[in-house]
Structure formats: structure tokens, C-alpha cells
Amino acid sequence: MTLAQGIEGNNPVLNITIFALFVLVTLVVVFRASRNTKTASDYYAAGRAFTGPQNGTAIAGDYLSAASFLGIAGAIAVYGYDGFLYSIGFLVAWLVALLLVAELLRNTGKFTMGDVLAFRMRQKPVRAAAATSTMAVSFFYLLAQMAGAGALVSLLLGVEGDFGQAVVIAVVGVVMIVYVLVGGMKGTTWVQIIKAALLIAGTFAMTVWVLGRYGLNLSELLGSAAENSPGGESVLNPGAKYGASETSKLDFLSLGVALVLGTAGLPHVLMRFYTVPTAKDARKSVVWAIVLIGLFYLFTLVLGYGAAAIVGSDTISNAPGGENSAAPLLAEALGGPLLLGFIAAVAFATILAVVAGLTITASASFAHDVYANVIKHGKVDSKNAEVKVARITACVIGAVAIVGGILAKDQNVAFLVALAFAVAASANLPTILYSLFWKRFNTSGALWSIYGGLTVTIVLIVFSPAVSGSEKSMITGVDFHWFPLQNPGLVSIPVSFFLGWLGTVLSKEHLEGKHKEMEVRALTGAGAEKATSH
Secondary structure, eight states: OOGGGGSTTOOHHHHHHHHHHHHHHHHHHHHHHGGGOOSHHHHHHGGGOOOHHHHHHHHHHHHSOHIIIIIIHHHHHHHTHHHHHHHHHHHHHHHHIIIIIHHHHHHHOSSSHHHHHHTSSOHHHHHHHHHHHHHHHHHHHHHHHHHHHHHHHHHHSOOOHHHHHHHHHHHHHHHHHHHHHHHHHHHHHHHHHHHHHHHHHHHHHHHHHHHHHTTTOHHHHHHHHHHHSTTGGGGGSTTTTTOSSHHHHHHHHHHHHHHHHHGGGOHHHHGGGGGSSSHHHHHHHHHHHHHHHHHHHHHHHHHHHHHHHHTOHHHHHHSTTGGGGHHHHHHHHHHHHHHHHHHHHHHHHHHHHHHHHHHHHHHHIIIIIIIIIIISTTOOOTTTHHHHHHHHHHHHHHHHHHHHHHHTTTSOHHHHHHHHHHHIIIIIHHHHHHHHHOTTOOHHHHHHHHHHHHHHHHHHHHTSTTTSSSTTSSSTTOOOOOOOOSSOHHHHHHHHHHHHHHHHHHOOOOOHHHHHHHHHHHHHOTTOOOOOOO
16 A cells, blocks of 8 residues: 555645645745845845835744644644644744844844844854854754655655655755745745645634534534544543653653743744844844744644544544644645645745745855854855855755765654754754843853853754654664653753853853843844845
8 A cells, every 4th residue: 555545545746736836826926026135234134124014924923834734743743732732822922022032133234143142242252153053943943844744745745665755855845945945934934825725724714614514613622532542532631642651741841941942042033033124023023923823833733633523633643744644634635636636736835935934044054154254254145155055055054964864864853853943942042042131141151052052952862762762753673762841841941041141141251231232122123134126
């Protein structure tokens, strides 16, 4: 039996046709957008010419990744209430981004997180640290998206075996590199906007369809989901996934902390604040993002329980791709091959758009922070040389992402993203908050916080049950774990804040004077970067 038979009535040709159509339309958009990409500001920040609502839609497109769509719907279908807790963490996180980070970052930075940190500290070491951290978060996140591509392919395109999946992951990588090379941030942003519109429209249609089957009565749907689940009523209560033991409850707390604090430290989300003309627009774009993302997560609640009720959680767990197959299986059950083809294409578009956003962020961080400011000491022709380096870096990152995605294709997508959030919350957020709000903070504190947070997080992940010690671990058959939690956030985030404080206190460097200038600029926008194209 081939994987294509994993979904009865699946039509791989139709799925590929719809996906190819999306790629064709977005490539035309990207080529049109690329006409105005002349300077570094155009390439990295789209000339700061997007409006708040446009940027908010693009942020939603950037944020609603394969984990949101495939991973969370699957987690709700299999674990019920505990799966929905992912959504709550992902959504509440935006309040942290809105209240603490969005406006202040837009005012103090230029293109990258390194700009904000280097504003009042020694340029070279801080920019190198910021670039290292950005690369690490982007790599984890890219792995998750590529793994999602592999799972989706096995399910929807009837591709047999590891080689077939590897080919499709490579195709996704190549298309993503084209988006970034040609369109820069402007092209990538338009891809995000189109994808967000398609994703929200598709999930809305499926939500109405599912509720329509149960007379628009949510309790009927929940009752049917409970009947069709092996755990019965337990899927409606907390504890199906995280309540088995005290360790699993701590694990959930750790995951929640990482999700809530991680968003405000995700480099590809932070970079979006620079694509608008003013701080007011940055704030407005976050409000738009919160509304769109909140709606989407309400839809995933219905889709997850709908998949449990209509498809059955056993069928989902045993399908190719496991939990990640819940939304496609539900689409097939509702609307046959046509709806399945549309949802498959949207899921692919989701992966493409997010990896493009991640790639441009990582390549911008390397070219702007490392090449322009560390290697070239800030004396670089911003029109050509820096952008050229960014494009070369994008190709390298794309190649690494393809290889990583092929190796990680069997992992749960939502879990891989949660690890990226843990790294972002530990390595980036403490440093950003200290820089913006603590007058005494200095270069030494920033380096301790970034490198310390990054090291602690990665060490705890490597020696956690996520990597070894159980049947669901990345490496089966061996056990070298000593850290009990799957997600390290509960330990790594406080340690990183502590290291930032300790590094600052132990250092004799005083940079308080520069902090006043940064504070004025952060709060008023005086001297902030202006839009360069309209």
C-alpha cells in the first residue's frame, strides 16, 4: 500500500496543480515588487512603505506557520483541551510584543535586532552575538517548517519513500530562495499577505462547514468529538497530554512560558516592525495581527475537535504524518479531493511564506550585522555590496534548511517550533528588555545574556527527553537524557535574565549616558528611520 492511499479519494495531480498555481501567482507578485528593490533599506525593510493593516496581515502570515495550522489542529484532535493550550500561548504572546517591544524597537532600530542592542553598546561583539542568536532561532524554526513540508507531502502528493519526500523538501527550499533573492522583503511581505488571506479564508470556510454539520451548535460538536475519542470526555478536560504526572505539568508550564515570551524575541517577527513608516504603524500592525491570529486560533479549535468527531483521533494518529494530518484529513472528509487540494496548497503556501521570511531575516542579520558592521567596520556601500552578501547568505541558509528539513522530516512540527520559541525567549528577549529599560545594562551583560541563554537552552534541549530516552524522541534506542522537561523554557529563561544581570554587575563598563538618548528615541521616535519609498 502506498502513502497516497493514506487518504482515500486523494488526488495528487489536483493538489500539485493548485499549489503550482499559487507559486505562479506569487512569483509574478514577487517579480513586480522587485522592481523597486534598489537599496539595503528596500531589500531588508521594503522601503518602510507598508501600512499598519498590511503589515499586520503579513505578520499574521509570518506567524501562522505549519505548526499553527497542521500541528495545533492535530494536537487538539488527538489531545483535546491540552492541544488548544498551544493556541492560547501563541496568542497571549502578542500582548508582550505589543506592550513591551513593537513601538520601541521600530524607533530605535534600523533593520535587525543587532541595531537595537548596538545603539548604546560596543558594536562588534554585540552585533556578532545578535547575529549568532538570530541564526540559531531561524535554524530551529526553518527545521520545523521543512519537517511540515515533508509530512504534508507524504500525505497529500502520494510521494513514496524518503527519496520522494526529500525531493519535495528541496523544491520548497529552491522556490523559497527565489522569493528571497528576487523580491527581498517587499516580495516576501506580499507573499505573506496573500498566504494569510488564503489561510484564514480556507479555515473559516471549513469552520462554518464543520459547525453546519452540527446545526451550528458547538456543544453538539464537542460531544461528538468526545464520543469518537479513545479517551472519551477526557479530551474536553485538561490533562490528556500534560496531566499524567507532576513532570508533565511542569513541562506544560515550561512550554507556556516559552510560547508567551518567545514571540517578542523571534527575529523574523521583530524585523517586520521595520517595514512600516512610523512607530504608530508598528503598534497598529500588532493590533491587526492579534485580531487575525486570534480569529484563526478560534477556527483551529473547531477544526481540531471537528477532525476528532468526523475523522476520529485513532485514524489521525495512524495516518502518514500522524497528528499533522488532522486538518487535511478533515478537509477530505468534508469537501472531497477539491477541498483537500485547496487546503494542501494553503498548507504548502504557509510553509513557503514562513521559510522565505525566516531566510531573509537570517541573511539580513548576517549581511548587516556581521559583514557590514563587524567585518567592514560600518564602511560599506549599502546599495550593492551588503545586499549582494545578503543574497549569497540566503542561498547558503536555503541549502542548510533543505538538508536539515530532510533529516527532521518525521518530527512533530508544533514541538520543533516550541523549541525555537524557547531559544528566542532565552537568548533574545532578556537582552532586548534590558537594553530598552535598564540604564546600567552594558556590553558584557548583553554577551552573557545572549551566549549564556543560547548555550543553556541548547544543552538542556540536547539532554532532554525530546532528543533521547523515549519512543517519541528524535533519536530512538539510546538514552542520554538527564533533564526531565521536554521544553527548557522554565529554566533557561530565568537563567538568561540572571546572566544578563550578573554580566552587567561584574563589568566596570558604564554606558548610562547613551541610555538617555536611546530612551528619548524609543519613546518619541525622534531620529527614527524614515520611509524611503512609497
